[in-house]
Amino acid sequence: MSAPHTDVEQVEAANTAFYEALEQGDFDGVSALWLTPADLGVDETYHDPADVGVVSCVHPGSPVLTGRGEVLRSYALIMASTDYIQFFLTDVHVSVTGDTALVNCTENILSGGPAPEDGEELGPLVGQLVVATNVFRRTSDGWKLWSHHASPVLTENEEADGPEDSEGDENPS
Amino acid sequence: MSAPHTDVEQVEAANTAFYEALEQGDFDGVSALWLTPADLGVDETYHDPADVGVVSCVHPGSPVLTGRGEVLRSYALIMASTDYIQFFLTDVHVSVTGDTALVNCTENILSGGPAPEDGEELGPLVGQLVVATNVFRRTSDGWKLWSHHASPVLTENEEADGPEDSEGDENPS
Numbered sequence: 215m216s217a218p219h220t221d222v223e224q225v226e227a228a229n230t231a232f233y234e235a236l237e238q239g240d241f242d243g244v245s246a247l248w249l250t251p252a253d254l255g256v257d258e259t260y261h262d263p264a265d266v267g268v269v270s271c272v273h274p275g276s277p278v279l280t281g282r283g284e285v286l287r288s289y290a291l292i293m294a295s296t297d298y299i300q301f302f303l304t305d306v307h308v309s310v311t312g313d314t315a316l317v318n319c320t321e322n323i324l325s326g327g328p329a330p331e332d333g334e335e336l337g338p339l340v341g342q343l344v345v346a347t348n349v350f351r352r353t354s355d356g357w358k359l360w361s362h363h364a365s366p367v368l369t370e371n372e373e374a375d376g377p378e379d380s381e382g383d384e385n386p387s
Numbered sequence: 388m389s390a391p392h393t394d395v396e397q398v399e400a401a402n403t404a405f406y407e408a409l410e411q412g413d414f415d416g417v418s419a420l421w422l423t424p425a426d427l428g429v430d431e432t433y434h435d436p437a438d439v440g441v442v443s444c445v446h447p448g449s450p451v452l453t454g455r456g457e458v459l460r461s462y463a464l465i466m467a468s469t470d471y472i473q474f475f476l477t478d479v480h481v482s483v484t485g486d487t488a489l490v491n492c493t494e495n496i497l498s499g500g501p502a503p504e505d506g507e508e509l510g511p512l513v514g515q516l517v518v519a520t521n522v523f524r525r526t527s528d529g530w531k532l533w534s535h536h537a538s539p540v541l542t543e544n545e546e547a548d549g550p551e552d553s554e555g556d557e558n559p560s
Binding site: 254264270272278308309313314316361364 | 393395487538
């Protein structure tokens with residue numbers, strides 16, 4: 215494949231690289247793709263009231279994580295508890311405005327934890343349907359993640375307020 | 388309250404205005420707060436391959452909506468099915484980088500649909516814990532929403548794969 219030329223192609227390539235690093239359990243690769251204030255020329259020892267370049271991350275069903283420390287720790291934990299993860303990306307949409315790019319995509323995830331017993335290769339595989347909003351900033355070192363927000367796409371059943379009673383709902387007496 | 392001066396104060400005010408417009412069922416107010424490509428000087432009749440200023444929105448548990456048409460239609464539908472909604476915002480965090488602002492906040496939502504029978508004022512009230520990532524762009528007409536992604540914060544119980552059987556879980560035989 216030829217090198218990406220346009221902004222949109224470069225952003226798509228950075229977005230793909232992020233998911234490939236997650237698939238490979240490549241913590242350094244994931245870390246290198248997240249923005250640092252230094253990427254933007256901000257002195258990290260100075261407390262900036264506008265929090266320029268401070269990253270944030272929301273994993274599916276979870277609260278907000280703010281700052282590189284919290285965000286990267288969460289990826290280390292995910293990698294430690296995941297033996298296999300694959301992302302099939304669909305519906306990738308990129309909007310580039312100035313030095314910021316907004317990427318929306320659907321993450322069709324197949325993952326498995328460590329095998330419950332020795333001798334087995336993998337724990338049970340789980341499929342998940344997740345949508346993501348990824349915000350990238352242009353830096354002299356390429357496009358870097360400023361924010362990742364991923365959330366489950368719930369089916370009608372899961373959206374119900376409480377656990378469904380399988381008896382009686384369809385045939386109210 | 389005095390007029391907001393710094394970027395962070397202006398972004399916080401735009402974020403608050405967005406939720407107040409939703410609380411008031413003010414469709415025009417919500418519409419005015421979402422970015423249009425024209426706000427950025429983009430001719431809307433030209434198909435821009437970078438989709439400059441094209442908005443996106445993810446409601447809790449839902450797929451991605453792209454473009455003003457889909458996004459604003461979703462707010463019209465929400466307003467039509469909601470008689471009462473209040474947002475108590477907590478943990479508001481703003482990061483401004485150049486002409487883009489990233490806002491994370493927790494939306495503690497209390498809402499109610501139309502009364503099921505005449506004579507009652509409101510349907511049952513429902514509480515929801517939601518986290519949001521809101522991306523704003525600076526325009527000559529103030530900060531405007533480029534992206535909104537909201538997702539449920541799930542408890543341990545809801546994260547389980549299937550509906551829980553209320554009997555037998557605590558006392559497995």
